[in-house]
Amino acid sequence: xxNLTCFFFLLTIxxxxxAQRVAINTNGNPADSSAILDITSTSKGVxxxxxxxxxxxxxxxxxxxxxxxxxxxxxxxxxxxDPLWSKLSQRENVWGIEGNSGTNPETQFIGTMDSVPLCFxxxxxxxxxxxxxxxxxxxxxxxxxxxxxxxHNTGFGVNAxxxxxxxxxxxxxxxxxxxxxxxxxxxxxxxxxxxxxNTSGYQNTATGNEAMYSNLTGLNNTANGNRALYSNSGxxxxxxxxxxxxxxxxxGNQNTATGANSLLSNSNGNQNTANGNDALRxxxxxxxxxxxxxxxxxxxxxxxxxxxxxxxxxFNTSGYSNTASGVNALYSNHQGYFNTANGLGSLSDNIxxxxxxxxxxxxxxxxxxxxxxxxxxTNTMLGSISGSFNTAIGYASGTSGSFDNTIxxxxxxxxxxxxxxxxxxxxxxxxNGGNMGWSTYSDARVKKDVKEDxxxxxxxxxxxxxxxxxxxxxxxxxxxxxxxxxFEGKYAIEDIVFSGFLAQExxxxxxxxxxxxxxxxxxxxxxxxxxxxxxxxxxxxxxxxKEQQISIxxxxxxxxxLEERIANLENLIRNLQE
Numbered sequence: 138x139x140n141l142t143c144f145f146f147l148l149t150i151x152x153x154x155x156a157q158r159v160a161i162n163t164n165g166n167p168a169d170s171s172a173i174l175d176i177t178s179t180s181k182g183v184x185x186x187x188x189x190x191x192x193x194x195x196x197x198x199x200x201x202x203x204x205x206x207x208x209x210x211x212x213x214x215x216x217x218x219d220p221l222w223s224k225l226s227q228r229e230n231v232w233g234i235e236g237n238s239g240t241n242p243e244t245q246f247i248g249t250m251d252s253v254p255l256c257f258x259x260x261x262x263x264x265x266x267x268x269x270x271x272x273x274x275x276x277x278x279x280x281x282x283x284x285x286x287x288x289h290n291t292g293f294g295v296n297a298x299x300x301x302x303x304x305x306x307x308x309x310x311x312x313x314x315x316x317x318x319x320x321x322x323x324x325x326x327x328x329x330x331x332x333x334x335n336t337s338g339y340q341n342t343a344t345g346n347e348a349m350y351s352n353l354t355g356l357n358n359t360a361n362g363n364r365a366l367y368s369n370s371g372x373x374x375x376x377x378x379x380x381x382x383x384x385x386x387x388x389g390n391q392n393t394a395t396g397a398n399s400l401l402s403n404s405n406g407n408q409n410t411a412n413g414n415d416a417l418r419x420x421x422x423x424x425x426x427x428x429x430x431x432x433x434x435x436x437x438x439x440x441x442x443x444x445x446x447x448x449x450x451x452f453n454t455s456g457y458s459n460t461a462s463g464v465n466a467l468y469s470n471h472q473g474y475f476n477t478a479n480g481l482g483s484l485s486d487n488i489x490x491x492x493x494x495x496x497x498x499x500x501x502x503x504x505x506x507x508x509x510x511x512x513x514x515t516n517t518m519l520g521s522i523s524g525s526f527n528t529a530i531g532y533a534s535g536t537s538g539s540f541d542n543t544i545x546x547x548x549x550x551x552x553x554x555x556x557x558x559x560x561x562x563x564x565x566x567x568x569n570g571g572n573m574g575w576s577t578y579s580d581a582r583v584k585k586d587v588k589e590d591x592x593x594x595x596x597x598x599x600x601x602x603x604x605x606x607x608x609x610x611x612x613x614x615x616x617x618x619x620x621x622x623x624f625e626g627k628y629a630i631e632d633i634v635f636s637g638f639l640a641q642e643x644x645x646x647x648x649x650x651x652x653x654x655x656x657x658x659x660x661x662x663x664x665x666x667x668x669x670x671x672x673x674x675x676x677x678x679x680x681x682x683k684e685q686q687i688s689i690x691x692x693x694x695x696x697x698x699l700e701e702r703i704a705n706l707e708n709l710i711r712n713l714q715e
Contacts, residue, residue, distance in 0.1 A: 193222065294329070507539065520552065537618065537664060550613060550621040554665040564609040565627050592652035593680030599646035604636050617664045640667035652677070
């Protein structure tokens with residue numbers, strides 16, 4: 138029976154042998170020229186040896202490529218790949234190139250089951266590497282391709298961390314980010330070309346297209362914005378936030394720039410702080426602080442300046458140690474130094490004036506070259522342009538022109554009209570005083586050319602004491618001051634009946650008596666009024682009293698002599714009568 142079966146099998150199956158090629162089929166075709174064994178069937182398969190894992194493992198000297206089907210444990214096809222048996226993937230475990238569905242993320246993934254790095258290539262060109270041993274992750278053409286022992290690096294993007302060798306703990310996201318880095322560590326680059334030229338700089342953070350593009354060895358810098366800290370090479374501890382902020386910085390250190398183009402031109406200036414669009418845009422100096430759009434925009438070499446407010450210290454170039462707080466404060470300053478301006482428009486026209494202090498809305502706004510002035514209050518020293526050594530306190534107080542060495546306290550509406558004047562109070566002030574009287578230096582040691590030529594009775598007797606009312610409207614008009622706004626009691630002083638002299642009459646009395654009287658001040662310009670110092674009248678009055686006393690004593694002597702003569706005559710007459 139068995140022989141019969143073999144006979145019928147041979148009738149249906151053709152086994153053809155052609156010069157070391159074997160064909161098994163039912164159609165009699167020869168074996169394919171490329172195959173040593175060619176099996177053809179449309180209804181049957183090939184069943185290879187089946188065995189358990191134990192049976193597989195005792196095969197003596199298995200040949201590389203030997204194929205079996207394992208029936209137990211992890212069943213499946215195994216091929217011997219010297220020195221190990223390897224299981225062939227089954228179709229359901231193959232990741233399809235046209236997409237997959239119904240996957241289980243817990244058990245199905247693309248990756249490896251050992252610690253060997255997973256590499257990627259495109260057109261046989263390096264396209265990334267995931268390395269669990271060094272904890273590096275590189276994705277992108279040439280990303281991390283030169284890395285040797287560098288660890289804890291992350292590079293995503295074409296050429297990201299391309300030349301890194303031993304640098305570690307770097308993060309590069311974007312085309313060519315940190316592409317030149319070799320040994321730098323703890324850098325973070327986020328954006329195309331960010332930290333592109335960095336080689337050994339470390340602990341830098343660059344976020345934005347070409348941020349910190351030129352950095353080589355700089356360290357501890359932070360740049361956030363398109364081309365922020367673009368030119369930095371070796372500067373350290375800088376912070377730049379905003380488009381092109383600290384763009385040209387190369388070796389400057391410890392600068393902080395916040396706002397588009399802030400500190401844009403700074404190259405080697407140190408410890409500057411700029412907050413606002415274009416703040417300190419052209420600066421090259423050090424130790425400046427600018428807060429506000431355009432604050433100190435034109436500063437170049439100036440140092441130790443502080444500007445807070447839009448356009449504060451706008452035109453400053455080389456002025457130093459200035460402080461400006463308020464919109465347009467010290468706006469026009471070029472070279473002035475040691476100025477302090479606090480308030481909108483304060484010292485806004487100052488160019489070269491130095492050592493000025495202005496505090497208040499439009500305090501000293503028109504000063505250009507005057508120095509060593511102090512103005513406190515809204516619109517103080519409003520008319521001063523080049524005056525120096527002036528002090529003004531109170532709303533609209535100060536000189537009416539560019540005078541020097543004046544003091545103004547609350548004299549709004551009636552400004553100083555000449556040099557070396559001190560005004561306290563305005564035209565409506567009805568009382569000045571205190572607990573003690575006013576003292577004047579009178580030390581003999583500081584006086585020279587002392588003469589006893591004071592006129593007494595001749596001067597005093599020419600004076601005409603009068604009573605009068607003040608007309609402060611007329612006073613404002615004569616001095617060219619502007620009328621101040623009305624307030625309760627503004628004109629109350631006009632109701633007071635004053636006693637005194639008319640200055641012009643005092644002047645004539647002094648001239649007539651040949652007396653150079655210091656108690657009268659004559660106008661030195663058309664806006665100044667005559668003034669009298671009533672305390673100065675004490676001196677000629679004393680002289681007049683002394684002159685009167687001499688006259689009285691002379692008269693007394695004459696009276697005594699006459700009385701004696703009369704007594705003698707009376708005695709003579711009495712004797713004659715007897």
